[in-house]
Amino acid sequence: MVTVVTHPLVQHKLSHMRDVHTGVKEFRELAAELSLLLAYEAMRDLELEPHRLSTPLESGEFPMLTGKKLALVAILRAGLIMTDSIVQLVPAAKVGHIGLYRDPQTLQPVAYYNKLPTDIAERRVFLTDPMLATGGSASAAIQSLKDAGAASIKLMSILAAPEGVAVIERDHPDVDIVVAAVDSHLNDHGYIVPGLGDAGDRIYGTK
Incomplete structure (x- = not known):
């Protein structure tokens, strides 16, 4: 299932990212902010259960996260900006990295790095990559996660x-x-059209 987050703040920030005149610093900040907003939606179905605790006034049961622990996995290099931002929301999440690049001739993914949490099979995984273009790299990364035991x-x-x-x-x-x-x-x-160019180059100021 595909969820398109149409919240006005998301669309406003995305439009600024599309603008060819947006510089590296602002583009990077926008990418980080958008990642937080997307994570808010992506994590909407995390499980909660009541926990008893005391406020300054009285004791009660209040909802807290339960269920599987989380993992954030970035497809290098552009996915880093997303995981680095999202980990602020879920600081207990473990972070993994999958290195893939797209061959400019065949447009097929080529793997060069893979470092995942050893307990990845026990975690809900959120895989990050700013651009889902041909889908080859993302599909290969997902398969790597599944091969390592990830099920969610x-x-x-x-x-x-x-x-x-x-x-x-x-x-x-x-x-x-x-x-x-x-x-x-x-x-x-x-490249995605109309798109926003190469996300990695615009995040890191490279060509």
Whole structure:
């Protein structure tokens, strides 16, 4: 299932990220802020159970998180900006990294790094990658997580293309996707149109 977060703050910040005149510092800040807003939606179904505690006035039962512990896994390198931001919301979450890059000729993912929490199978996993373009890297990362034993996975991206969404739905129909927008299409170079350019380059100021 794909959830598009249409909240006005999300759409406003995304529009600023799209703007070619938005500089590195502001783009990075917007990406971090958007990640927090997307996480708010992506984590809406976390389990709660009542815990007894005392306020300054009286004792009572109040809801607190329960169920599986969490893991944030970034697809390097651009996914780092998202996990680094979201961990502020869930500081007890463990963080993993999957290194993939897209071959510019074949557009297929090439793996170069994989470091996951040893108890990943016992955690709800939130996989982060700002751009869900062809879907190849995200699909490969999800498969790596499944091979490591992860059973509960949700993909969070700032922007997606219909082609990338279709790949995840085909390869991993059990994985939900949370995005700020699904754009028109991919161009011949595998970039999302109208998109916002290369998220990694704009986050880190590289070309």
